[in-house]
Amino acid sequence: MKRLWAWLLPLCLSSPSQADVAQLLQDHLQPTTLTADEQLAELRWFSQTAQPYRGLTVRVVSERIATHWYESQVLAPLFTRLTGIRVIHEITGEDDVVNKLNAQQDTGLHLYDGYISDSDLIGAHFRGGQVLALSDFMVGDGAGVTLPTLALDDFIGLPFTTGPDGKLYQLPDQQFANLYWFRHDWFTRPELQKAFRQQYGYDLGVPQNWSAYEDIAEFFTYHVKKIDGLPVYGHMDYGAHDPSLGWRLSDAWLGMAGVGDLGLPNGLPVDDWGIRVEGCHPVGASMARGGALDSPAAVYALERYVFWLKRFAPPEAIQLTFTQAGPVPSQGQIAQQIFWYTAFTADYTRPGIEVVDDDGLPLWRVAPSPHGAYWQPGMKSGYQDAGSWTFLTNTPPEQLKAAWLYAQFLVSRSVSLNKTLHGLTPIRRSDIFSQAMTERAASLGGLVEFYRSQAVHAWTPTGTNVPDYAEMASLWWKEAHPAIAGRITAGQAMRNLAQAMDAHLAGLEKTGLHCAPKLNPVTSAAQWQARPGAPKPALAHEKSQGVTLSYEEAMRAWQ
Numbered sequence: 001m002k003r004l005w006a007w008l009l010p011l012c013l014s015s016p017s018q019a020d021v022a023q024l025l026q027d028h029l030q031p032t033t034l035t036a037d038e039q040l041a042e043l044r045w046f047s048q049t050a051q052p053y054r055g056l057t058v059r060v061v062s063e064r065i066a067t068h069w070y071e072s073q074v075l076a077p078l079f080t081r082l083t084g085i086r087v088i089h090e091i092t093g094e095d096d097v098v099n100k101l102n103a104q105q106d107t108g109l110h111l112y113d114g115y116i117s118d119s120d121l122i123g124a125h126f127r128g129g130q131v132l133a134l135s136d137f138m139v140g141d142g143a144g145v146t147l148p149t150l151a152l153d154d155f156i157g158l159p160f161t162t163g164p165d166g167k168l169y170q171l172p173d174q175q176f177a178n179l180y181w182f183r184h185d186w187f188t189r190p191e192l193q194k195a196f197r198q199q200y201g202y203d204l205g206v207p208q209n210w211s212a213y214e215d216i217a218e219f220f221t222y223h224v225k226k227i228d229g230l231p232v233y234g235h236m237d238y239g240a241h242d243p244s245l246g247w248r249l250s251d252a253w254l255g256m257a258g259v260g261d262l263g264l265p266n267g268l269p270v271d272d273w274g275i276r277v278e279g280c281h282p283v284g285a286s287m288a289r290g291g292a293l294d295s296p297a298a299v300y301a302l303e304r305y306v307f308w309l310k311r312f313a314p315p316e317a318i319q320l321t322f323t324q325a326g327p328v329p330s331q332g333q334i335a336q337q338i339f340w341y342t343a344f345t346a347d348y349t350r351p352g353i354e355v356v357d358d359d360g361l362p363l364w365r366v367a368p369s370p371h372g373a374y375w376q377p378g379m380k381s382g383y384q385d386a387g388s389w390t391f392l393t394n395t396p397p398e399q400l401k402a403a404w405l406y407a408q409f410l411v412s413r414s415v416s417l418n419k420t421l422h423g424l425t426p427i428r429r430s431d432i433f434s435q436a437m438t439e440r441a442a443s444l445g446g447l448v449e450f451y452r453s454q455a456v457h458a459w460t461p462t463g464t465n466v467p468d469y470a471e472m473a474s475l476w477w478k479e480a481h482p483a484i485a486g487r488i489t490a491g492q493a494m495r496n497l498a499q500a501m502d503a504h505l506a507g508l509e510k511t512g513l514h515c516a517p518k519l520n521p522v523t524s525a526a527q528w529q530a531r532p533g534a535p536k537p538a539l540a541h542e543k544s545q546g547v548t549l550s551y552e553e554a555m556r557a558w559q
Helices: 002-008 018-028 036-049 066-083 094-107 119-128 190-200 210-224 243-250 253-257 296-312 315-319 397-411 416-423 435-443 447-452 454-458 469-484 490-509 525-529 551-558
Strands: 057-063 086-092 114-118 171-183 276-278 281-284 336-341 364-367 384-390
Touching: 018 066, 036 066, 036 397, 057 066, 057 094, 057 397, 066 086, 066 171, 066 397, 066 416, 086 094, 094 114, 094 119, 094 469, 114 119, 114 397, 119 384, 119 469, 171 397, 190 210, 210 296, 210 336, 243 253, 243 296, 243 469, 253 296, 253 336, 281 490, 296 315, 296 469, 296 490, 364 551, 397 416, 416 435, 435 447, 447 454, 447 551, 469 490
Parallel strands: 057 086, 057 114
Antiparallel strands: 114 384, 171 336, 171 364, 171 384, 276 281
């Protein structure tokens, strides 16, 4: 530590004393998985490599989550003091980030030097020709500004940001997953365990299938009814006519149900959006074209979503958006949630809230998500967000290199572990298996265990079958909401959605994109359902016997 602050002191011009600099390093660059000498060498590399770019201002933008606030408010100023490169790190809504990224591509204007944007857009990035292929840049024009100790093989999310051409288009900056969340303290109460077994004939525990999840939701909502004098509900979700409804459904709800084919990170040839590809060309979303977006599995998925929301969630949930619904389980009246974002972990571990005990430990746990009736081993199990650095080819070269230095600083091993402990959105394997994370594990309700397990590979973002995520994502909430509102059936909603997806793919077919859609001719759905894989024919019984495991058994199975 002394060597670090002694070297950095001349660079931290605004710090009046060695004590201030030492505190700065202790607060923001410790702990790290590097030795003191390794960290010193890495920081020296940033300072020296940045010399030609001192005085430049770079402008980047990211969505509004705790990790990016920490980057913007703490790490960006630290990078400036280290390198002399001024950073304007703007924080905005997720939709706005995508809109800004699209605006720069559509207009050709230089708006930002870098974007931290979801890897869900990878299908558009590798097709459009406007997103910088980082794997080419790092050995080409960017070789001189690429950190020798970047250690790409240490990143857990690179499969999500790599195109079918094998090129890396985005570099993960933060990741979080959608997992099953439940009140471990309630599930382990002997009187509730006894009552559940008497009612359903098996043990109250972590549900392994949607049938068990539904039984547990019914049990808490209609049999338990109240705990400690307060009403309780067996499920939580949201249903407002809002773009965030689309995220809930497109972000692997159908994947959990089993709509697509086997294969990771996404099913092939049919993915969890129900889109079939042949080679790299999307050929259809409807069953009539070989897709599965209106298949029995997809209809089943939306039917369960609507039924659970209306029957087992708080009455107001159907009017809530993602932002409004997010804090509700932390208020102490929700028994379980099938689809809970681990980005909420920091908020759900704050002292004094209803789901934390007197010692500051969570009363809740996360576990593997239960699977729908059509799911099979070897399919993706849920959604994982990978907010990733994305650069456009029209960025001026000097600005691009300076922004690339900033991006690498935020994900470097000198910084990443401390950032992970603040935002709880890990990206590096070395951080996940660090002693610091081991020490923190008990207070994080299973988050560390998830990221240390093999299951982490089965929770994946939207894949490369989706050629235009920004526009196609908006179709989900617009077409699905009428079913949630009760105006049409789930089957009609999914047929409308599949037709809308096909129409959009048809429009892209004429654009001349690399790997553009080439729609299959319309044939009969039965013809496609007769083939192996997706689209799958309807099951005779979609509600099977519920299966649960104890939390300890579920965690062992996860490993």
